[in-house]
Amino acid sequence: MTAPDQTAEAVDDRVPVTVLTGFLGSGKTTLLNRILTEQHGLRIAVIENEFGEVGIDDALVLDAEEEIFEMNNGCICCTVRGDLIRILGALMRRREKFDHILIETTGLADPAPVAQTFFMDDEIAAQLRLDAIVTLVDAAHVRQHLDEEKPEGVENEAVEQIAFADRIVLNKTDLVDEATVADVVSRIRAINAGVEIIPAEHARVDLQRVLDVGAFDLDRVLKDDPSFLTETEHQHDTTVTSVGIDLPGELHEDRLNQWLGTLLRTKGADIFRSKGILAIADAPKQYVFQGVHMLLVGEFGRDWSDGEPRGNRLVFIGRNLDRAELERGFAGCLTTAGAAA
Amino acid sequence: MSVTAPDAGLSTVWDVGLDDAPVALSAQGDLVAVAGAEGTCSVLDLATGERTHSVDLPGGALHAALSPDAGHVAATGPTGYALWSRHDGGTTVRETGAWSSVARWADTERVAVGSGRRALVLTTDGEELWATEPAASTVTDLAWMRGGRRLAVAAYGAVRCHERHQTAPVRTYPYLGSHLTLAVAPTGRWICSGNQDASIHIWRTRDAGELTMSGYPEKVARLAFDDTGFWLAADGAPDVTVWDFSGKGPAGTAPRSLRCHESVTALAWRPASGGHLATGGDDGTIALWRATAGRPEARLRPARTLDGDAAVAALAWAGPHLLIGAHRDGRVRAYRLPSRTTL
Numbered sequence: 001m002t003a004p005d006q007t008a009e010a011v012d013d014r015v016p017v018t019v020l021t022g023f024l025g026s027g028k029t030t031l032l033n034r035i036l037t038e039q040h041g042l043r044i045a046v047i048e049n050e051f052g053e054v055g056i057d058d059a060l061v062l063d064a065e066e067e068i069f070e071m072n073n074g075c076i077c078c079t080v081r082g083d084l085i086r087i088l089g090a091l092m093r094r095r096e097k098f099d100h101i102l103i104e105t106t107g108l109a110d111p112a113p114v115a116q117t118f119f120m121d122d123e124i125a126a127q128l129r130l131d132a133i134v135t136l137v138d139a140a141h142v143r144q145h146l147d148e149e150k151p152e153g154v155e156n157e158a159v160e161q162i163a164f165a166d167r168i169v170l171n172k173t174d175l176v177d178e179a180t181v182a183d184v185v186s187r188i189r190a191i192n193a194g195v196e197i198i199p200a201e202h203a204r205v206d207l208q209r210v211l212d213v214g215a216f217d218l219d220r221v222l223k224d225d226p227s228f229l230t231e232t233e234h235q236h237d238t239t240v241t242s243v244g245i246d247l248p249g250e251l252h253e254d255r256l257n258q259w260l261g262t263l264l265r266t267k268g269a270d271i272f273r274s275k276g277i278l279a280i281a282d283a284p285k286q287y288v289f290q291g292v293h294m295l296l297v298g299e300f301g302r303d304w305s306d307g308e309p310r311g312n313r314l315v316f317i318g319r320n321l322d323r324a325e326l327e328r329g330f331a332g333c334l335t336t337a338g339a340a341a
Numbered sequence: 342m343s344v345t346a347p348d349a350g351l352s353t354v355w356d357v358g359l360d361d362a363p364v365a366l367s368a369q370g371d372l373v374a375v376a377g378a379e380g381t382c383s384v385l386d387l388a389t390g391e392r393t394h395s396v397d398l399p400g401g402a403l404h405a406a407l408s409p410d411a412g413h414v415a416a417t418g419p420t421g422y423a424l425w426s427r428h429d430g431g432t433t434v435r436e437t438g439a440w441s442s443v444a445r446w447a448d449t450e451r452v453a454v455g456s457g458r459r460a461l462v463l464t465t466d467g468e469e470l471w472a473t474e475p476a477a478s479t480v481t482d483l484a485w486m487r488g489g490r491r492l493a494v495a496a497y498g499a500v501r502c503h504e505r506h507q508t509a510p511v512r513t514y515p516y517l518g519s520h521l522t523l524a525v526a527p528t529g530r531w532i533c534s535g536n537q538d539a540s541i542h543i544w545r546t547r548d549a550g551e552l553t554m555s556g557y558p559e560k561v562a563r564l565a566f567d568d569t570g571f572w573l574a575a576d577g578a579p580d581v582t583v584w585d586f587s588g589k590g591p592a593g594t595a596p597r598s599l600r601c602h603e604s605v606t607a608l609a610w611r612p613a614s615g616g617h618l619a620t621g622g623d624d625g626t627i628a629l630w631r632a633t634a635g636r637p638e639a640r641l642r643p644a645r646t647l648d649g650d651a652a653v654a655a656l657a658w659a660g661p662h663l664l665i666g667a668h669r670d671g672r673v674r675a676y677r678l679p680s681r682t683t684l
Contacts, residue, residue, distance in 0.1 A: 062419065063438070065479075067478045067479060067497065069478070069497055069518070069519040069537060070517060070518070071518065071519075071537065071538040080519075080537065082478055082479070082497060082519050082537070083479070085537070086440065086442075086479065087419070090364075090378065090401060090403060090419055093362060093364050093378040093654075093669070094362060094378040094379055094401070095360075095361065095362040095378065095379065095671075096379070121537070121560065122558075122559045122560065123559075123560070123562075
């Protein structure tokens with residue numbers, strides 16, 4: 001039997017888009033200017049939600065004002081950014097082509113509608129791919145933002161931006177002592193256990209670690225698998241946490257669909273990000289998925305190797321996650337669970 | 342008495358190349374206006390395709406509209422709008438910093454332009470006659486109703502209708518969703534919006550009775566009524582759908598499906614033709630259809646297709662005998678269709 005993926009892998013030639021989030025003063029603009037001035041030879045377009053701080057002659061800089069649109073299809077978290085759909089649409093119709101697009105959000109922006117835009121709008125999805133959400137964190141001030149008490153029903157944006165991040169640039173480490181850095185790192189890990197944290201001074205980072213990282217690429221989920229499941233630390237009382245589950249065995253496909261479908265439908269508003277690599281019974285390949293709130297994309301990835309133990313690893317990042325319930329629900333999808341019932 | 346043999350032969354009248362990638366077309370009188378993505382709006386002679394003027398809009402262009410007498414061009418773009426006068430060659434450029442999605446002429450003297458969350462009604466010199474209050478989001482489309490006395494404004498959450506010189510709407514048609522495009526039947530009976538949520542929302546103007554056509558696979562970004570107001574063509578799927586709005590309207594009916602493109606990028610009804618439609622696709626194909634033939638639910642095939650190298654950016658008819666097609670690679674062509682009944 002020949003595996004169908006022996007054919008040449010399709011080259012994804014969509015233009016990568018990096019979303020830069022972070023509070024005012026965290027160094028987004030410094031990083032942006034650094035990216036634009038570095039000699040990388042890339043044609044970059046920048047969409048700014050905060051005005052007038054980037055001044056580079058070579059780059060195309062467009063201003064945007066956040067417009068969040070709900071979709072009238074009953075899905076409460078399927079919000080998109082109307083401003084980005086418009087601006088990116090117009091940008092892609094130009095004859096000059098860009099190698100990379102950067103979106104700088106305001107300090108108070110919710111990353112979810114930004115990310116969802118790249119999955120919900122077909123015209124955008126056909127031409128652009130969300131590469132990664134990069135969150136700038138000010139080592140000196142982030143704890144006070146994280147600790148800020150918000151009124152009932154209002155999000156703590158600093159927590160959300162960390163929860164959504166694929167990369168965190170821990171900036172201004174020169175302004176704090178080592179103990180503070182260590183504490184901030186553990187606060188970040190308590191929210192987003194597996195995220196890659198890049199310490200920096202004056203937003204000085206190796207651009208390869210923040211550009212073209214392919215964080216939403218399912219192949220990358222597979223490649224990164226050793227790192228995406230770090231055990232959650234519990235020393236902080238946060239409502240936004242990561243739950244990682246590592247379970248040997250194979251899954252019953254129908255039960256998995258039922259459980260995951262129900263979970264995302266009922267708890268999707270609280271689950272910011274999810275990803276996993278799963279072993280489906282009778283499937284020769286690993287099943288990989290990635291989600292933002294209720295939106296989920298998945299496909300079969302590489303073959304399980306000979307002798308490789310078949311098992312399942314997944315991670316949820318979200319609000320008020322009940323680890324025990326998630327573990328129980330997921331364990332119920334194992335092929336062996338039916339026999340026990 | 343002379344008898345002319347019917348000549349069904351379609352011919353290419355001219356074929357020109359522009360530097361800026363076309364995004365919109367307008368044809369009126371003896372002129373064609375082509376808006377380019379990077380902000381060059383070219384004015385072409387309809388007879389020859391020769392470029393006679395150009396208007397530059399810093400920040401790019403999204404739309405261009407010739408006034409009904411071909412005396413003026415209004416061009417709009419991501420950072421403002423411009424007006425060009427044929428009479429004195431003068432150009433007024435307004436860099437407002439606000440997103441101007443579209444310009445629609447009420448008559449030869451007045452043009453409405455979207456400007457951020459407001460619509461402005463301007464004289465041909467660019468003088469502001471009146472403006473609407475801000476809508477809930479950036480204005481996405483505009484349409485004149487009642488012979489230029491009422492302006493329909495589409496934005497997030499509602500289509501609002503404004504009477505002249507009234508900032509507040511006289512009528513609001515709410516629908517939770519992002520309205521991308523607006524089509525008002527020439528009969529004035531129907532207001533339709535194509536939406537980000539992959540639906541068409543329809544209001545009957547008489548009583549604001551509503552209807553939603555949902556279930557499109559993609560967002561509905563293009564809608565067009567024919568000049569009778571009986572037929573509405575829509576994108577939102579590989580098949581163009583054509584809905585019958587005669588009589589009581591399309592409720593409970595099925596559309597005709599026009600199968601040719603993978604992704605529809607332009608729609609234009611042939612004027613005074615009895616159901617001839619031109620459509621464009623992202624593969625560069627222009628298709629000509631007898632779009633109202635057959636029965637409801639029929640899947641139709643094009644009467645003719647014309648190939649292009651790059652995606653169709655826009656289509657416009659300059660009367661019933663001349664079709665203008667603009668492609669993303671800058672090619673703009675005029676096709677003559679001598680017979681009124683043959684495609």
